[in-house]
Amino acid sequence: MLKQFMYLLLILTISITQAQQKTITGIVSDNSGILAGVLIKVKGTVTGTESDFDGKYTLNAKIRDTLLFTYLGYKQVQKIVGRSNVIHVKMIEQANALDEIVVVGYGIEAERSFTSAVRGVSVVDDTESYSHKTIENYKPQSGQLTAGEINDFENWLDWKKLYKNKDFIKVKNQWNFNVKNYIEVFVKDINNKPITNATVLLLNDEHIVIGKTKTDVFGKAILFREKGKYHTVQALHNNEIKGLKVTSNHQKINFTFLKSIENYDIDIMFTIDATGSMGDEIDYLKSEIENIINRVDTSIQSKRVGLTFYRDIGDAYVVKDFDFTTNIKTVKHNLSQQYASGGGDYEEAVEKALQVSLSKSWNEKATAKLLFLLLDAPPHYNQENVKIIKNAIKIAQEKGIKIIPIVASGADKTVEFLMRFFSISTNGTYVFLTDDSGIGNSHLKPTSDNYKVEKLNDLIVRLIEKYAGI
Structure with missing residues (x-):
């Protein structure tokens, strides 16, 4: 009992x-x-x-x-x-929608979750009738293509003037970009040395995180405001966190931590439109990229290079990708095998290429993470692709990947403005080919006069060295 x-x-x-x-x-x-x-x-x-x-x-x-x-x-x-x-x-960062893409061989086989735009992608072997021997034998001399660069952060008044341009406003509204008001955050150590890869957050006045990114080699991060009385900026580094409540009057913010963590690695991804419209310049671009890789190979001690090629739905492939490797010889070989074909309409599978490129094995500790996007046409415009593009930009921001477009001949103002949104959203810069080389079809003149004409290979090497801190 x-x-x-x-x-x-x-x-x-x-x-x-x-x-x-x-x-x-x-x-x-x-x-x-x-x-x-x-x-x-x-x-x-x-x-x-x-x-x-x-x-x-x-x-x-x-x-x-x-x-x-x-x-x-x-x-x-x-x-x-x-x-x-x-x-x-x-908490553990999730693989996000980009990691949900299943890449088999040289094509996107299937998808799950958010990336439903991949449905219906035709995946077949690249069996187009083509003489690879001929394309390998034809190798133009590098140093011929000419280009210019527009860094909109360095010409902010010109960027703000674009908000009076009807074509610009149309692209802004269609693709849902809001990058007019930004906060520049600098993170350094007690010796005033820039801290790379510090995590920086922006919270609105309801304490909801609306932006997340990482500092670059200059210890700089860019975050974009929403409307509200104030925002909170937080910087996280080496298990320390610092924060500051800011108003619309704050443009630049500085945080200081005890010590920096040094890393001298660099990841470079070339994402290239390989549709037929690129045929007038792709061989020259391949020579320029090989020259760039050779020069980077000797100037940067620890580096990896990746390649992503894309066409469009219904072509022999949609995306053909090669993950990062330190074997520069392999990169050059993979590059030499590519040629322009397919396409047909103006828009191409840009969004698929970004998804695959951003899902590669990026080194989160690398000093510089650069994605060069070579193209002459925009993605297909629909609401699903708007979501995919915006999600890709968000992932690039969070990983600290700078998107640097290189716009080729045949592009229109939609391409220019959309690519400038890509670059400014990721603290990158905008590059475009010019007619000065006499190579290829006519090139679009940008909506700005604040640039100088350079050799493309010199310009890209300069940017790589700049963002690598050399």
């Missing part, structure tokens, strides 16, 4: 304990440090909160309740409440 009584008492005690709410506290972080604005919710209820500026949260829950930790760009975490009143959580 006594045993039965004690058993019932134990059951009653457990039931009462489980039914009682208690206060749970903890800190949410990731590999870079503290995470602010993480949503914490008791599963199956409306009870929830967010992690504060210091990553801390407080929430009432019962034993055996499940806590859901949700943060944009990270895998959701579930924690069951036990006897402890403290639950710390470390």
